Amino acid sequence: MKHRVHSSCRGPATPEVGNEGELSMVSKDTPQLAFWLETPSLAACEIAALVGYRIAILDMEHGVIGPEAADRLVAHCRLAGLTVYVRVGTSERMVIQLALDSGADGVLLPQIADAAHAAEAAAYAKYAPLGTRGVGYSRTMRYGAVDDRFYADENARTLCHPMIETVGALKDVEAILALDTVDGVFIGPSDLSMLRGRGGFAFRKEDKADFRRVSAAARKAGKAWGVPAPSAESFAFAREEGAQYVTVCDDLTALQVGLAAGLDVAGKKPAK
Ligand code: 3PY
Numbered sequence: 001m002k003h004r005v006h007s008s009c010r011g012p013a014t015p016e017v018g019n020e021g022e023l024s025m026v027s028k029d030t031p032q033l034a035f036w037l038e039t040p041s042l043a044a045c046e047i048a049a050l051v052g053y054r055i056a057i058l059d060m061e062h063g064v065i066g067p068e069a070a071d072r073l074v075a076h077c078r079l080a081g082l083t084v085y086v087r088v089g090t091s092e093r094m095v096i097q098l099a100l101d102s103g104a105d106g107v108l109l110p111q112i113a114d115a116a117h118a119a120e121a122a123a124y125a126k127y128a129p130l131g132t133r134g135v136g137y138s139r140t141m142r143y144g145a146v147d148d149r150f151y152a153d154e155n156a157r158t159l160c161h162p163m164i165e166t167v168g169a170l171k172d173v174e175a176i177l178a179l180d181t182v183d184g185v186f187i188g189p190s191d192l193s194m195l196r197g198r199g200g201f202a203f204r205k206e207d208k209a210d211f212r213r214v215s216a217a218a219r220k221a222g223k224a225w226g227v228p229a230p231s232a233e234s235f236a237f238a239r240e241e242g243a244q245y246v247t248v249c250d251d252l253t254a255l256q257v258g259l260a261a262g263l264d265v266a267g268k269k270p271a272k
């Protein structure tokens with residue numbers, strides 16, 4: 001069986017009316033539900049917010065979202081009531097700062113090699129004295145000067161989650177979670193499976209053991225963790241292990257599922 005990491009979006013789902021009467025396809029319980037945004041689609045963000053997702057994760061590592069689009073999307077998502085994280089394209093100073101300057105609520109740092117790499121990259125996400133984030137006078141500073149309280153407040157508001165998706169990062173997960181600049185971690189199951197020599201991710205018992213190692217470390221550190229959980233089985237596992245947020249879909253799979261549902265109306269099967 002093929003396991004897609006970003007999404008399974010096995011639709012069409014049946015919308016339910018939530019507590020406040022809004023249309024909601026998702027539960028309000030933890031883990032909070034996130035979707036990946038792979039293309040610069042404002043409509044995808046609006047629809048996700050309308051149906052009940054809480055968190056948008058702009059994927060600048062594998063998606064096709066440039067910096068100017070990301071700047072607009074961050075503002076738009078926040079206006080739509082979404083929490084917005086950016087998975088930066090690379091765990092480097094400039095892109096981490098740009099994402100946070102745009103007003104993102106947090107950054108996911110991909111391809112972290114080990115604790116030393118996490119310490120270097122996570123420092124870019126926090127202002128001194130915690131880290132070394134540069135001061136940008138951008139949206140998050142309301143385009144002007146701020147008083148000193150801003151820096152501590154911004155450090156607390158914005159999350160920095162290094163990804164655990166390499167052999168070294170998994171080995172150092174406790175040390176990574178111990179960093180003051182790190183608020184939590186996010187697992188990259190596909191890369192972790194590949195780099196641990198298991199081939200493509202298939203939610204094997206060894207994958208679950210790796211996830212448990214991360215969840216135990218996060219619990220011990222009192223910090224958050226997240227993971228893609230696009231199937232009922234992986235979602236139940238993530239909930240059981242106490243994940244704070246999970247990704248369950250992405251804009252491209254949602255399109256694929258929706259378009260295939262259109263064919264179904266005409267009694268046609270999607271082309272392979
Ligand atoms: C991975 O599975 O490697 C990821 O980065 C998830 O997006």
Ligand code: MG
Nearest residue numbers: 165188190191
């Ligand atoms: Mg990855």
